[in-house]
Amino acid sequence: MSYRIIIDRTTCSGYGSCIEQSPALFALGADGIATAPSETADREAALAAARACPMGAIAVLDEDGKELR
Amino acid sequence: MTLTAALPVAWLVARAAGLVAFGILTLSTWLGLGMSTRLLGPRYQARLLGWHRTLAWTGLGMIGLHVAAVMADPVLGFGLPAVLVPFAAPWRPAAIAAGVVAGWLTLMLAVSFRMRSRIGQRGWRRLHYASFGAFLLSLLHALSAGTDLAGLGGPVVAVVAGGPVLWLTLVRILTPRVRRAAAAGAR
Numbered sequence: 001m002s003y004r005i006i007i008d009r010t011t012c013s014g015y016g017s018c019i020e021q022s023p024a025l026f027a028l029g030a031d032g033i034a035t036a037p038s039e040t041a042d043r044e045a046a047l048a049a050a051r052a053c054p055m056g057a058i059a060v061l062d063e064d065g066k067e068l069r
Numbered sequence: 070m071t072l073t074a075a076l077p078v079a080w081l082v083a084r085a086a087g088l089v090a091f092g093i094l095t096l097s098t099w100l101g102l103g104m105s106t107r108l109l110g111p112r113y114q115a116r117l118l119g120w121h122r123t124l125a126w127t128g129l130g131m132i133g134l135h136v137a138a139v140m141a142d143p144v145l146g147f148g149l150p151a152v153l154v155p156f157a158a159p160w161r162p163a164a165i166a167a168g169v170v171a172g173w174l175t176l177m178l179a180v181s182f183r184m185r186s187r188i189g190q191r192g193w194r195r196l197h198y199a200s201f202g203a204f205l206l207s208l209l210h211a212l213s214a215g216t217d218l219a220g221l222g223g224p225v226v227a228v229v230a231g232g233p234v235l236w237l238t239l240v241r242i243l244t245p246r247v248r249r250a251a252a253a254g255a256r
Contacts, residue, residue, distance in 0.1 A: 014084075029220075030220055032217055032219075054144040
């Protein structure tokens with residue numbers, strides 16, 4: 001099963017918490033905004049990053065489009 | 070960590086002030102080394118010293134703003150010990166310690182301008198060797214603690230800031246003092 005990662009670029013403030021939490025999945029772009037693949041099979045890594053984000057800028061959706069928490 | 074809906078003003082100020090402080094203190098280091106090598110000639114030494122001192126204090130002010138903003142940020146949750154005592158920070162303690170020690174060294178160097186007559190020229194110059202440590206530690210802090218210099222930006226800033234420091238240091242070491250003075254006198 002794959003999960004969709006959505007990063008709200010207007011909300012991300014470059015704290016880097018997602019990278020610390022899930023470095024294999026997330027990175028900081030040259031503009032200081034987090035980047036990630038649009039889809040992943042690693043549910044836990046994506047959710048851990050979303051939970052760690054202090055700005056709540058990361059959403060993880062399942063295949064039905066339902067946001068996971 | 071807490072969910073912050075509003076714009077993280079303290080975090081943004083902390084990052085901006087930290088980068089500005091690094092930029093100003095890099096300029097101050099360049100200027101200090103430029104004076105030390107006497108490559109710019111004796112005519113401007115007094116004026117350059119004034120600029121060097123002003124930059125050091127301005128950089129220190131920016132460090133103060135950086136530290137205050139870091140403490141005000143609710144996400145980082147840094148208390149007074151974390152910003153004053155090396156390795157007391159709960160997050161990336163080594164990276165933060167580099168910044169803490171660099172801050173203390175910068176404070177000592179800035180205060181030393183006012184203590185110059187008391188500690189003497191030789192003592193003051195010896196004390197100024199700490200500026201190499203302050204520069205190196207602040208560069209390490211910027212590269213390892215901040216998120217702004219992640220990726221390619223870090224090495225680029227390190228080369229742009231550190232290149233002139235390295236070059237001027239080599240000039241300082243390799244050029245005999247007599248020849249430097251002669252070159253300056255010829256201007």
